[in-house]
Amino acid sequence: MSSRVPTNIITGFLGVGKTTAILNLLINKPQNESWAVLVNEFGEIGIDGAMLTEQGALIKEVPGGCLCCTAGVPMSVGINSLLRQKPDRLIIEPTGLGHPKQIVATLISGQYRNYIDLKATVALLDPRNLLDEKYTTNQNFNDQLASADVVIGNKVDVCDSAALTAFDDWASKQQPAKQAVVLTNQGEMSLELLSLNSQFAQSPTKIEEHHHEHAQMEPQFELAPGQAYVRKENKGQGHFSCGWLFGAETVFSFDKLFSMLTDLTAERVKAVMNTDQGCYAFNKASGVLSVNQLTLSGFESRIEVIDTQLLPWDQLEAILLQLGSLES
The missing domain is CATH 3.40.50.300 (P-loop containing nucleotide triphosphate hydrolases)
Incomplete structure (x- = not known):
């Protein structure tokens, strides 16, 4: 801007x-x-x-x-x-x-x-x-x-x-x-x-x-105009984390996203995602995935994955990009 x-x-x-x-x-x-x-x-x-x-x-x-x-x-x-x-x-x-x-x-x-x-x-x-x-x-x-x-x-x-x-x-x-x-x-x-x-x-x-x-503590405004997504990694206190921020133009398949997050073996997953079925908050802890619908739409999607092991972030990123599509 x-x-x-x-x-x-x-x-x-x-x-x-x-x-x-x-x-x-x-x-x-x-x-x-x-x-x-x-x-x-x-x-x-x-x-x-x-x-x-x-x-x-x-x-x-x-x-x-x-x-x-x-x-x-x-x-x-x-x-x-x-x-x-x-x-x-x-x-x-x-x-x-x-x-x-x-x-x-x-x-x-x-x-x-x-x-x-x-x-x-x-x-x-x-x-x-x-x-x-x-x-x-x-x-x-x-x-x-x-x-x-x-x-x-x-x-x-x-x-x-x-x-x-x-x-x-x-x-x-x-x-x-x-x-x-x-x-x-x-x-x-x-x-x-x-x-x-x-x-x-x-x-x-x-x-x-x-x-x-x-x-x-609030999320940061990090995407430059025209930038599709950014990725941030961190580690400390025996944990590794990786997070992605996707522009508002990215719309994820709810069904495929739900399936992927269900299968993901990470200690903690937090996400607020813009999907083809609306805005949803995803929260996975102790192997249990909970989903709550929000009233927002057309916003920046965010997902953060945390685990005690270093996970294959590149593979996870490739999957996320496959699940998201750009609105014309």
Whole structure:
């Protein structure tokens, strides 16, 4: 990729109107731009992929409750597949119970430094929630607001004067001050807010150390444009490993892949594969192979084989290449 993709996180607690806000942004985006959206599959409201696609967006959904913790690997898989389509902007919507700082840590880590230009994190807030201890004592609620560069006070049409006063008081006490604080309805906001800088991109030390460590554990964005696959080997602590990363254009035969992994005599096999029957996660331990279907599609496939013996990696690679085909 020749340039970094401007990226925004749009966060906010459950039911605050993130979906509507993203839809409005897509409706008002420059017509000549292609935007991508990575969103949790599960949530109180969720995003209708068909609706977003109609607005010119590239959509990926990540299963699980928290983008970073619950589904860290699918999160990076989703980001990578969207980046490979070279969008003009990437929007990431964590679940309403998510941890934005951990997602920020992933985006500013070495694996994405050359691909993502992190811009302002936008938090939507229902001002009425500031009057309810159910929210003000919730750690995620406070973390989302603390992580935000821009705060949008949404649903003003249903707020009374007490809620609006509470919002103004809260905003005036923020240290450091937010780059922008806006009151609105239906999640409407200026596109210019997305171009503001991220406090964490400018001062990454504000991210706690364990978040950095967590982020470095995510899969790496390693395929150059036009590169079909890469192979990585490692050894240590009495084990040998070999892993492959295949581009999104490679589609594997599910039946043949299942048969091969069943017969493979390795101590451990882990894979997330793009197949002719959809996306599947494969996990083999103690000779038992388990398979789980995921909702992702058109992404980079990954497989890693681990054993106490050095296996014939060249032969295994040849088999994998035979099982995969390139979409025309």
